[in-house]
Amino acid sequence: MKKPIIGALLVLGLSAGLLFAQSSATRTLTVNATVSSRYKLEMTSNNVTFTRIANPQTAPVISQNESPITVTVKATTSRSLTLPQTFNLRVQAVGTLKDSSTGATIPISAITWTATGSGFVTSGTLSSSANQLLGTWNASGTYTGTIKFSFQDNANYAPGTYSLVVTLSVGTS
DSSP: OHHHHHHHHHHHHHHHHHHHHHOOOOOOOOOOOOOOOEEEEEESOSOOOOOOOSOOSSOOEEEOSSOOEEEEEEEEOOOOSSSOOOEEEEEEEEEEEEETTTOOEEOGGGEEEEEESTTBOSEEEOOSSSOEEEEEEOSSEEEEEEEEEEEEOOTTSOSSOEEEEEEEEEEOO
């Protein structure tokens, strides 16, 4: 008679195990995704040159040698209608116009720009002390305009090859 009792205990033990194996536990998981605004800045050229043709007796304004630069800003920003996210295109000179062979300099204020296109600031002067507003928008989209730089010549500027780095940046600042 021991065999049926052992068999019955074995069946009860297996049944109990199956009951435990079939029970489950539930937990929750919180998932967060931060989706930031994103911007893309495209330019048709990254070089601007000016050429003084003759010794100026006045202070002529010399346009850049190249065609105007086409600038395209692509943005995906907040879609809130009540609080749209404004973003800006800014321009800032890094340093001053300098001839590396002689050390001669020309004030950065000698470089100005004119711009066309929806949201673009129509004109301004380069600065190395603060970035200058070149455009502003408040909705996602693609914004295209042109920028043309000019150089205010002066008879007192020494002949030479002057260069300067200018940074364009787009963002909420």
